[in-house]
Amino acid sequence: MGAMRTKNVADEVTRAALELFSTRGYANTSVQQIVEAAGVTKGAMYHYFTSxxxxxxxxxxxxxxxxxxxxxxxxxxxxxxxxxxxxxxxxxxxxxxxxxxxxxxxxxxxxxxxxxxxxxxxxxxxxxxxxxxxxxxxxxxxxxxxxxxxxxxxxxxxxxxxxxxxxxxxxxxxxxxxxxxxxxxxxxxxxxxxxx
Structure with missing residues (x-):
């Protein structure tokens, strides 16, 4: 269960970032927008990605x-x-x-x-x-x-x-x-x- 949750958080953050980077551009996308789109907290994101x-x-x-x-x-x-x-x-x-x-x-x-x-x-x-x-x-x-x-x-x-x-x-x-x-x-x- 823990491994599944881990994969889902990382995948959701990646999916959200990819979508936002492609529509808004990398420079115009904030970490806050990424975590909101992924439905996770900043802490959860920073557990898998440092920046x-x-x-x-x-x-x-x-x-x-x-x-x-x-x-x-x-x-x-x-x-x-x-x-x-x-x-x-x-x-x-x-x-x-x-x-x-x-x-x-x-x-x-x-x-x-x-x-x-x-x-x-x-x-x-x-x-x-x-x-x-x-x-x-x-x-x-x-x-x-x-x-x-x-x-x-x-x-x-x-x-x-x-x-x-x-x-x-x-x-x-x-x-x-x-x-x-x-x-x-x-x-x-x-x-x-x-x-x-």
């Missing part, structure tokens, strides 16, 4: 952790670099669509995080990007992927589509999240494949 900053980080951290664990699973299975990269790209697109509200709020507000939190986000994203780059490098070494474009450009090419999902993706559109993920992945892989 509004901590709450914004937690919203994004869920998606980041999921994507990193999925990346680890996919790479652990092994296989040819192009197959692994395809699976990773489809996964990151699908999970980013699943967490579209979280990603939208985060990318709008990341610059408002404390310096320590920004460094932590940078560290976590760099860890993901380094693992992603290692897959591309494996494909370059085997002659599948082009090596005439800097790695930073190749990575930015794919992740710009991910980071700007909220600007162009609509859940009510004709394609499912999987179809969109596969289409974007196909375009990316075609663009980095070495011409024969």
């Amino acid at each position: 509004k900053d901590d709450l914004l980080f937690a919203i994004y951290e869920r998606m980041l952790s999921l994507q990193k664990s999925r990346l680890d699973e996919i790479t652990a299975r092994g296989g040819p670099a192009e197959e692994v990269l395809r699976a990773v790209c489809v996964d990151v697109m699908e999970t980013s669509i699943e967490f579209l509200p979280e990603g939208t709020v985060f990318f709008r507000s990341v610059h408002m995080l404390s310096e320590d939190r920004q460094k932590e986000v940078t560290r976590r994203r760099r860890e993901y990007n380094d693992q992603f780059a290692a897959i591309v490098e494996r494909g370059q070494a085997s002659g599948v992927f082009r090596d005439d474009v800097p790695m930073a450009v190749l990575i930015a090419h794919f992740f710009s589509d991910v980071h700007y999902l909220s600007h162009w993706y609509r859940p009510e559109g004709p394609e499912t999240k999987t179809e969109v993920a596969q289409q974007v992945t196909d375009l990316f892989l075609r663009s980095i494949r070495k011409e024969t």
Whole structure:
């Protein structure tokens, strides 16, 4: 019962914060508004989150952790670099669509995080990007992927589509999240494949 209550309070606070940050903006949302919308006390919120900053980080951290664990699973299975990269790209697109509200709020507000939190986000994203780059490098070494474009450009090419999902993706559109993920992945892989 205690564990269930714990989860409910943290989840309710997170849900309320996400909704308020997306409608009012991070800077225009107070802790008082969050606890009122969640139906909890400030004390209950502060039991799980040390600050509004901590709450914004937690919203994004869920998606980041999921994507990193999925990346680890996919790479652990092994296989040819192009197959692994395809699976990773489809996964990151699908999970980013699943967490579209979280990603939208985060990318709008990341610059408002404390310096320590920004460094932590940078560290976590760099860890993901380094693992992603290692897959591309494996494909370059085997002659599948082009090596005439800097790695930073190749990575930015794919992740710009991910980071700007909220600007162009609509859940009510004709394609499912999987179809969109596969289409974007196909375009990316075609663009980095070495011409024969």
